[in-house]
Amino acid sequence: MTLNDNVVLKLENINAGYGKFHVLFDMNLEVPKGKITVLVGPNGAGKTTTLNTIFGLATIHSGKVYYRNKDITKVPAHQRAKMGMAYTLQLFNIFSSLTVKENLVLATYDIPESEAKKRMEEVFQLFPRLKERLFQKAGTLSGGERQMLAISISLVRKPELMLLDEPTAGLAPKLAKEVFQAIRQLGDQGYTIILAEQNAKGALETGDEAVLIASGRIVAKGKASELLERKDLAKMYLGLI
Amino acid sequence: MGFAAFMAPLYYASILSLLSVGITLSYMTTKVFNFAHVRYATVAAYFAAATMLTLIVHHHITLNAATRTIGGIQYIMPLPGWIYVVGFVVASIVGGLVSIFLYYAILKPLERKGLPPLALMISTLGFDFLLVAFLFIFMSEKPIINLAAKASSIIGTVNFASLGLDFTDAYIRIGNTMVRGSVLGALVLAVVTTIVLTFLTRKTKLGIMMRSSIENPNLALVLGVNVDRVFAIAWFLAGLIAGMAGFLLLFGTSFLKFISPTSPYNSIVVSVFAGSIVGGIFNVEGSIGGGFLIGLIEKWFVPWLAAVLSMPSLIKYNKVFSMFAVALTLLFIPEGLASIRFSKFRKKKGGGEA
Amino acid sequence: MTNFVILAEQILSFIGIYYIVSIGLNLKAGHMGIPDFGHAMFFAMGGIVVGNIVSHLAAAVAAKSIPGVTVAGVIASNTKTLTIMNRQFFPHHPFLDIGLIILALILSTLLGGFLGWIASLPALRLRGEFLAILLLTVAEGLRVIFTYTKSLMGSTPTVGLSTPALFSWTHNSGVAATVFTIIMALIVYAFVERLHNSPAGRLFRAARDDEDATEALGKNVVTVRRDAMIIGSALAGIAGTVYALNPFLGGGSVAAVSIFNRVWWTFWPWALIILGGMASNKGTGLATIIVGVSLIWPVRLYSFKVAQLLHASALGINPDQFANALEYAFIGLIILIVQASLPRGIIPEPPSRTLPFEKYAKGRILPPESKKK
Ligand SMILES: Nc1ncnc2c1ncn2[C@@H]1O[C@H](COP(=O)(O)OP(=O)(O)OP(=O)(O)O)[C@@H](O)[C@H]1O
Ligand SMILES: [Mg+2]
Numbered sequence: 012m013t014l015n016d017n018v019v020l021k022l023e024n025i026n027a028g029y030g031k032f033h034v035l036f037d038m039n040l041e042v043p044k045g046k047i048t049v050l051v052g053p054n055g056a057g058k059t060t061t062l063n064t065i066f067g068l069a070t071i072h073s074g075k076v077y078y079r080n081k082d083i084t085k086v087p088a089h090q091r092a093k094m095g096m097a098y099t100l101q102l103f104n105i106f107s108s109l110t111v112k113e114n115l116v117l118a119t120y121d122i123p124e125s126e127a128k129k130r131m132e133e134v135f136q137l138f139p140r141l142k143e144r145l146f147q148k149a150g151t152l153s154g155g156e157r158q159m160l161a162i163s164i165s166l167v168r169k170p171e172l173m174l175l176d177e178p179t180a181g182l183a184p185k186l187a188k189e190v191f192q193a194i195r196q197l198g199d200q201g202y203t204i205i206l207a208e209q210n211a212k213g214a215l216e217t218g219d220e221a222v223l224i225a226s227g228r229i230v231a232k233g234k235a236s237e238l239l240e241r242k243d244l245a246k247m248y249l250g251l252i
Numbered sequence: 253m254g255f256a257a258f259m260a261p262l263y264y265a266s267i268l269s270l271l272s273v274g275i276t277l278s279y280m281t282t283k284v285f286n287f288a289h290v291r292y293a294t295v296a297a298y299f300a301a302a303t304m305l306t307l308i309v310h311h312h313i314t315l316n317a318a319t320r321t322i323g324g325i326q327y328i329m330p331l332p333g334w335i336y337v338v339g340f341v342v343a344s345i346v347g348g349l350v351s352i353f354l355y356y357a358i359l360k361p362l363e364r365k366g367l368p369p370l371a372l373m374i375s376t377l378g379f380d381f382l383l384v385a386f387l388f389i390f391m392s393e394k395p396i397i398n399l400a401a402k403a404s405s406i407i408g409t410v411n412f413a414s415l416g417l418d419f420t421d422a423y424i425r426i427g428n429t430m431v432r433g434s435v436l437g438a439l440v441l442a443v444v445t446t447i448v449l450t451f452l453t454r455k456t457k458l459g460i461m462m463r464s465s466i467e468n469p470n471l472a473l474v475l476g477v478n479v480d481r482v483f484a485i486a487w488f489l490a491g492l493i494a495g496m497a498g499f500l501l502l503f504g505t506s507f508l509k510f511i512s513p514t515s516p517y518n519s520i521v522v523s524v525f526a527g528s529i530v531g532g533i534f535n536v537e538g539s540i541g542g543g544f545l546i547g548l549i550e551k552w553f554v555p556w557l558a559a560v561l562s563m564p565s566l567i568k569y570n571k572v573f574s575m576f577a578v579a580l581t582l583l584f585i586p587e588g589l590a591s592i593r594f595s596k597f598r599k600k601k602g603g604g605e606a
Numbered sequence: 607m608t609n610f611v612i613l614a615e616q617i618l619s620f621i622g623i624y625y626i627v628s629i630g631l632n633l634k635a636g637h638m639g640i641p642d643f644g645h646a647m648f649f650a651m652g653g654i655v656v657g658n659i660v661s662h663l664a665a666a667v668a669a670k671s672i673p674g675v676t677v678a679g680v681i682a683s684n685t686k687t688l689t690i691m692n693r694q695f696f697p698h699h700p701f702l703d704i705g706l707i708i709l710a711l712i713l714s715t716l717l718g719g720f721l722g723w724i725a726s727l728p729a730l731r732l733r734g735e736f737l738a739i740l741l742l743t744v745a746e747g748l749r750v751i752f753t754y755t756k757s758l759m760g761s762t763p764t765v766g767l768s769t770p771a772l773f774s775w776t777h778n779s780g781v782a783a784t785v786f787t788i789i790m791a792l793i794v795y796a797f798v799e800r801l802h803n804s805p806a807g808r809l810f811r812a813a814r815d816d817e818d819a820t821e822a823l824g825k826n827v828v829t830v831r832r833d834a835m836i837i838g839s840a841l842a843g844i845a846g847t848v849y850a851l852n853p854f855l856g857g858g859s860v861a862a863v864s865i866f867n868r869v870w871w872t873f874w875p876w877a878l879i880i881l882g883g884m885a886s887n888k889g890t891g892l893a894t895i896i897v898g899v900s901l902i903w904p905v906r907l908y909s910f911k912v913a914q915l916l917h918a919s920a921l922g923i924n925p926d927q928f929a930n931a932l933e934y935a936f937i938g939l940i941i942l943i944v945q946a947s948l949p950r951g952i953i954p955e956p957p958s959r960t961l962p963f964e965k966y967a968k969g970r971i972l973p974p975e976s977k978k979k
Contacts (some may be wrong), residue, residue, distance in 0.1 A: 024538060028368065037486070066474060068473070085479075088474065089473055089476050089477055090476075091479045092476030092477075093474055097474070100471060103470065103471060105468075105471070106471065107346075107467075108467055118475055120460050120464075120477075164471075200275055225442065263922060285735050285738070326932035361946065362945055362946060367949060369735060369944060369947070371880075373735055373738065374876060374880065374945070375942060377873055377876070378938045378941030378942040379872075379942065380938070381937050381941070382935060382939070384931075384938075385930075385931040385932070385934040386931070387931075388927045388928070388934065389928060389931045464899070507964070519750075520742055522746040525743065527737050529736075531738060534929050550748075565754065571746060571747060572747045572751060574743070575743050575747030576747070578739070578740060579728065579740060582728070582732060582739075582740050583728055583731060600894060
């Protein structure tokens with residue numbers, strides 16, 4: 012099996028869940044290179060589980076996961092990180108007892124120090140606020156700053172595939188917009204991103220491709236802008252109208 | 253109180269601290285109180301004793317009780333130095349291996365099944381019983397007692413086969429006292445362990461990975477840390493250190509009594525837990541200090557108090573003092589008392605991000 | 607034939623006593639979620655009631671008529687005093703004996719419950735493994751106190767105190783003690799089954815499964831936990847008394863090393879309730895029967911033969927120790943195998959039987975299942 016060079020990741024007939032618990036059904040998905048793919052859907056639809064499946068944190072009952080032409084279905088999670096995947100978790104996505112700096116140092120523990128420093132500077136260009144709070148305990152950051160740090164932890168690893176789970180959850184609209192803008196910027200820089208979001212409108216406006224998940228199944232796929240126009244979906248699943 | 257009177261308390265306190273730190277290491281990583289931990293020391297002591305005795309028999313080693321001098325320091329080393337070294341290495345490795353076996357063969361599979369920490373703690377109890385069964389079978393006559401008898405007949409002392417069966421200790425002169433090698437060894441080992449572990453957890457890459465895995469295992473995992481392996485290393489270290497303590501215990505008490513699973517010496521388990529809790533179950537250095545403190549309370553403070561109050565029977569009640577130390581720590585001292593933070597953390601997990 | 611009777615008596619005594627002590631633990635650990643690793647201390651209270659208090663009371667009466675018996679002698683020359691009373695006094699005073707049995711049961715219930723109440727105080731502040739370790743440590747401290755305090759447990763921890771033969775008035779005291787043990791176990795079973803399906807029992811499990819919801823119902827979780835601690839510990843106290851009165855397990859004496867033995871009276875009951883299924887009264891019963899029969903009959907009786915069969919002594923393995931080893935391996939394997947393959951036990955916790963559906967609907971009682979999420 013070889014992937015088209017433009018496809019970074021592919022899910023093939025995935026049935027997955029947690030232990031015996033079945034969450035995802037017959038999922039097929041291709042993630043194009045250098046694009047932002049958005050996963051939207053109601054609460055409990057299986058967005059996080061899809062990301063967990065991609066990163067090897069869920070139980071795969073059947074089906075296969077391909078990443079850069081390799082079958083990684085059985086590869087353990089920590090090795091996927093070494094293969095260039097990064098994952099910003101939905102909850103507990105920072106080391107809250109450590110300072111901002113220590114968080115970033117930790118995230119680059121397997122990268123040479125000089126290179127790590129360079130990358131941190133790049134991250135600070137995207138999120139200047141973090142630089143001001145370098146020595147603050149991460150647990151005391153505001154919600155927005157927290158999410159920025161969480162994204163930065165993935166970003167300093169220069170991932171080839173970046174999974175973001177609800178980076179705007181609980182943020183005020185203005186802050187959420189800032190975060191979406193930052194993500195769009197990353198997309199424009201050529202990062203391949205999968206973005207799972209509750210905030211369907213913001214996410215669809217940010218992303219290139221979109222996938223709508225409901226009850227563990229993909230119910231619609233297409234360009235993000237097109238999905239945004241689909242009144243039927245908007246009403247049924249996204250609560251946009 | 254003379255210098256010599258401190259020897260036994262220091263020895264005991266050092267050994268407790270070596271065992272307490274293992275409880276903390278394994279608790280910090282997997283959130284499991286390991287009931288089998290102290291038994292590692294016993295099993296390791298068993299293997300070390302069996303190896304040393306076999307070597308004595310095999311090489312027809314005789315005791316050398318003469319006082320010798322090296323670099324102006326007087327010492328007595330009854331057995332050749334390499335025998336002690338072999339025993340020490342065997343004990344450490346056996347301790348480490350038993351620990352890692354428990355981690356990979358029992359805890360990990362059960363954890364994957366979704367068993368809660370309390371159930372995992374009970375499974376360490378089940379494993380402890382298996383170790384006890386092992387000791388019951390192999391510490392009886394042929395495997396070790398006969399071996400000890402043979403060894404002692406070659407060595408030409410009554411040391412092994414009769415009365416105490418304690419191993420022949422070395423001595424070093426410090427000032428005008430001949431200090432037992434095991435006492436000095438225990439003290440040095442406790443200090444070295446503290447330094448090495450502090451360095452390891454604070455300054456090395458492994459330490460960084462360990463601390464991040466402890467604080468947030470999922471996040472560490474997605475950053476590419478092999479959390480299982482990091483924890484396994486912590487468990488191995490815990491077992492290794494317990495094995496060293498087991499080796500030292502060969503010299504302190506009658507070792508056959510010590511390795512007997514039914515012996516009252518096993519109430520050391522409670523003192524070890526006490527050390528770990530009083531010192532801080534989330535703090536490696538703290539637990540070493542805690543073990544030391546409990547050891548000194550039991551073997552130095554209580555006897556001193558008994559003498560001061562002229563109530564000699566008080567000495568027998570020394571474990572009651574440890575009990576109070578544990579109760580007071582758990583109930584009233586917020587610092588180092590990680591239980592409250594821990595339960596809050598768990599609540600938070602259940603109730604979503606606060 | 608007599609061998610068979612003795613074997614049956616041993617097995618039934620084991621089952622009866624272990625059922626009571628395990629069900630007491632099950633009430634705390636299974637129904638209420640309190641990880642009591644100090645259960646042996648409550649059991650010990652029951653033993654002390656018989657070995658110490660009842661003997662003193664009996665001696666006070668016997669001293670008037672029997673030469674050589676004094677109240678002080680119960681501790682000072684324990685074996686001698688109890689031997690005289692067991693031969694010359696108890697066989698001839700059936701009503702006094704029955705009275706003493708009942709008194710012992712009442713006292714052990716009260717003392718076990720009282721100690722349980724004290725132990726429940728830290729249980730309000732601590733949770734999970736930390737509470738387990740605390741209770742373990744407290745039990746150990748208490749063991750030390752009792753072991754070395756002569757006026758409580760006699761002069762040596764291994765010999766302890768001889769127990770009064772309160773069934774010596776019957777035709778066959780062994781059978782009588784066994785029947786008594788079984789009757790006590792059945793009474794306890796009836797009690798806990800009632801409790802399980804009563805509002806109090808449901809409240810225990812509700813408080814275990816969701817403290818906040820229970821608080822919201824206006825029930826104080828603190829009181830609920832306390833009650834479970836008291837009742838469970840009182841049952842352990844009763845078990846201790848039954849043990850001390852039973853010649854087959856107690857062997858006619860109570861000693862600190864045996865009644866405080868945390869392996870026998872804390873860890874074994876844990877193994878039994880895990881095997882049976884947490885919070886399952888029937889499961890605990892079945893587990894006790896399975897373990898009682900297999901332990902006492904094949905494991906204990908034949909381990910010696912197995913040792914011979916395996917040529918243990920040729921390997922230098924002491925057959926007695928081999929028997930001990932088998933026992934420990936047996937219990938260790940039960941714990942590990944059950945946890946690996948049957949984490950909910952052989953008879954998983956049943957739903958409450960008498961809970962009418964309408965009450966769910968009215969929202970007065972939350973169904974236990976619905977609250978986890
Ligand atoms: N660790 C787990 N064990 C068992 N079930 C889980 C676990 N995590 C999630 N689930 C279940 O899987 C289903 C899908 O959850 P998932 O987290 O993937 O939803 P989601 O789309 O990310 O929702 P949200 O927008 O609320 O984050 C839910 O029913 C959830 O209860
Ligand atoms: Mg989610």
